[in-house]
Amino acid sequence: MAKTIRYGYIFEQTEKAFSQGKKLIIHKGGTGSGKTYDLMLFLVVFVAMRQKGKVITVVSESKPHLDIGAIRIAQKILMDLGLSDQVVFNSTRAIFTFPTQSVIEFFSADRIEKALGARRYMLYGNEINTLKFDVWDELARRSEFVIGDFNPTAEFWLEKFLAYYGEHVIIKSNYLNNPFLPEEERKRIELRANLDANFKRTHVDVEYGSLEGLIFDNWKQVDEMPKDLDWELRGMDFGFTNDPTALVRVGFKDGELWLDEEEYSTGLLASDIARLLGKLGLTSQDEVIADNKPETIFELRRAGYNVKAAYKPAGSIVAGIDSMKRYRLNVTKRSLNLIRELRNYMWKLDSSGKALNEPIDKFNHAIDAVRYAVMAKTLGRKRMVRVGRV
Known part of the structure; x- marks a missing residue:
């Protein structure tokens, strides 16, 4: 038996606009507004479950982004509504088929060729600001309704x-x-808005922010790490309760850095990290340059892993950023948290809006992990072993 489910403001406004015959509906929303959930709920209950034989296309920048976002949300909605047994999900093709024979199909922008020439009833672009104009325009022109x-x-x-x-x-x-x-997330947004004027403008006032002071612009997304790297090692930034522990595989090839996020989680003890390193297949021969926390490093070394403390003298943050900016950064598409950080890591600004030579201490956990690894190579192995040794 189908169940009821709660819906929010964005669902209501979308249903209202759609019922009025609006062909193009754009949601400009800050973090925490519930855009993706309410819009997927609208597609499931108001379109796919009610209308026969309709094709609904959901597009986002990458498959990993879809997997942990729109697809996961759709699965949860179907489960909460008690519809999982009635809807067939082809995980290989990323298509939900409903009893009405309507389908919701998911495409990533980098694998969109098959969808470009097809016509559809409804198009939903999740985070369209990450898509290329030509791709979005082509999809929209072949869609009866666009969200x-x-x-x-x-x-x-x-x-x-x-x-x-x-x-x-x-x-x-x-x-x-x-x-x-959740109340905790609400508090975090309000705290950040009180400290960061650009964040408040973007996510509370919902006006266009400014990228003035963005630290990294020399990066692109890639499918995977190359096989024949010139060198590689891991960088790790320890967290615990509120801050995540970030582990990034860092490689170098053809004068460019290659980055792959392997872990980004809160609440990890040294024993959890040791198990993680084991699952990744690391041995005592694989070098990991980590945040300088002697107790944690001692436990990891005792477990048999080659973990060394990063060199962190005064000025090392800016020096590490400068080292990273010397190279193009190639970031795997599955590195969602690292990508988010690269898009948001900013220099502090003075009262006139000019960037200062000091980064804001936000959106930097995975970036710090990369910085430790790059600095290890820049400073040289001998110095890294000596400083912060446990």
Whole structure:
């Protein structure tokens, strides 16, 4: 038997606009507003379960982003509604087939060729600001109805697209529009907004932010790490309760850095990290350059892993950033947290908006892990072994 499920402001506004015949609905929303959940709920219960034989396409920047985002949310919605047994999910093709014979299909922007020429009833673009204009425009022109969402971190091609498309509705939302947001997450958003004017402008006021002061712009996403790296090692930044422990595999080839996020989790003890390193197949021959926490490093070394403390004198943060900026960064598409950090790691700004030579201590856990590894190679092995040794 089908169950009921709660829905929020974004679902209500989308249903209202759709029922009024709006062909293009754009959601401009801050973090925590519940955009992805409410829009997937709308696609499932208001379109796929009600209308026969419709094709609904969901597109986002990468398959890993879809897997932990829209696809996972769709599966949870179906489970909560008691519909999992009625809807067939082909995990290989990433397609949900409903009793109405309507389908929801998922495509990543880097594997979109098969979807470009096809026509569809409805298109949903998740975080359209991460998509190329030509790809989005091509998909939208072959769709009867179009829905898109984005965080307004910086201006992009939206105004150009809206000028081409014509009539549309833009729905703004922030975390206050989401009654189901956990209280802890609500507090974190408000704390950050009080400390970071650009964050407040983007995620609370829901106005376009500024990328002034963005530290890294010399990176791109890649499918996987190359097989024949010139050198490789791991970088690790320890966390625990609120901050994650980040482990990144760092490689070098053809004058460029290659980065692959292997872990990004809170609450990890030294014993948990040791088990993780074992699952990854690391041995005493595999070098890991870690945050300088002697007790944790001692436990990991006692467990048989080649973990060494990073050299962290005064000025090492900026020096490490400079070392990273000498190279193009190739980041695997599955490195979702590292990608998020690269998009948000900023220099502090002075009162006139000019970037200072000091980074904001946010969005930097995976980046710190990379920095430790790169600095180890820059400073040389001998120095790294001596400083912070346990």
